[in-house]
Amino acid sequence: MNKKTSEQRPVFPFTSIVGQEEMKLSLILNVIDPKIGGVMIMGERGTGKSTIVRALVDLLPPITVVEGDPYNSDPYNPELMSDDVLEKINNKQELSIIKVKTPMVDLPLGATEDRVCGTIDIEKAISEGKKAFEPGLLAQANRGILYVDEVNLLDDHLVDVLLDSAASGWNTVEREGISICHPARFILIGSGNPEEGELRPQLLDRFGMHAQIKTLKEPNLRVKIVQQRELFEKNPKEFIEKYKEEQIKLTNKIINARELLKTINIKYELLEKISQICSSLNVDGLRGDMVTSRAAKALAAFENRTEVTPKDIYTIITLCLRHRLRKDPLDDIDNGLKVQECFKKVFSY
Structure with missing residues (x-):
């Protein structure tokens, strides 16, 4: 079905x-x-x-799940199991395992x-x-x-x-x-x-x-989007087949990055500069610092590297911090630009 x-x-x-x-x-x-x-x-x-x-x-x-379990329980990870599955494992009951x-x-x-x-x-x-x-x-x-x-x-x-x-x-x-x-x-x-x-x-x-x-302003890109949509609606199977190789490549890149993530290193001085930016922008709490560090590591893994660079941080820091800044109704500068300016100042970028 x-x-x-x-x-x-x-x-x-x-x-x-x-x-x-x-x-x-x-x-x-x-x-x-x-x-x-x-x-x-x-x-x-x-x-x-x-x-x-x-x-x-x-x-x-x-993903690998226990068949018939309404929680998509992972048969190998107790943290992702329902109580019923955990009980069956403790009672040495055999589980039916499938991929979904x-x-x-x-x-x-x-x-x-x-x-x-x-x-x-x-x-x-x-x-x-x-x-x-x-x-x-x-x-x-x-x-x-x-x-x-x-x-x-x-x-x-x-x-x-x-x-x-x-x-x-x-x-x-x-x-x-x-x-x-x-x-x-x-x-x-x-x-x-x-x-x-x-x-x-x-x-x-x-x-x-x-x-x-935002809505794209460039006429050539807008035309391309309309054309892509029309081709997809006209013959979805053919359109999907055309991108099959690229899709598989990207899926494999994600799988590889998930594995590589455990080995990614971020230097102490980079962490210190991330915290300096958060502090300069008056970001409340430590969530901004942690998310920026995690996202930078994920980006390095996605690009098949084991070391985080300042460029990685620059690429993701606006996405991680712009919504954490206090809004000033009299301010005419976009929060994203504020984050970028602060980054350039701290990193001398």
Whole structure:
């Protein structure tokens, strides 16, 4: 059935997407190192935000799961297992192991907390003495991607729940003295239109990276995008086949970068300069320092190097810090430019 569905709904190839380099880089770095903390994508309507996110999932290698488990449990990692799977392993029960496509879950704007987190059937729990739990979207998203379009229109409390789960890797549901906990480790990707309002700074700060996308102005690039879309809609199979080699190359590059990530080194003086920039820009807390370091390492791994360079930091630092700066309504300088200016000053770049 999965195969049939994927044949019915062809996905626009990631490598065929024109422009929006900032967004593409942010997404790739997060799939290399999910601990970066997700991406918030802000841009006008019709800039291809959803298309790019859906195209990303098609690049990702399949994951190994326990068949029939609603949490996509990893059969080899207790941190990514449900209690049921852990119990079976402890009881030396044999597990049926299969490979599946990396999950991507779309969170609808009107979703309730129960739909997101899951529900406990109190009556069944009391009458049968079992923890009757109906998993929600966070369970489905475990080890995959959770995409929230128009996240800035979502209830703040729900955004908080998503960010908490994304940061801790666990989802806890408590009802009437009954508590259920399951793994919920996913990459959170939110997108929104700035015209409809920004997220509260406290929530925005908890996204690892912030990509801004704008409608392309160059007529030749706009024409190319229109042509690409027309070719895809006319003959999706042929269009996908045309980019197959590039897609495989990029997938292998991501797999290699994930392995290489463990060996990446970042010199102390570079870490010190990152902290100097964060301090100069009055960035609250240490999240900005940590995310910048992680993203720079992921970029070095993606480019098949084991050492972080100042250029790596320059490439990603705006994406990691621009949303953490306090907004001054009287300031006419874009926060991204502020970050770049501060970098150049500290690094004498």
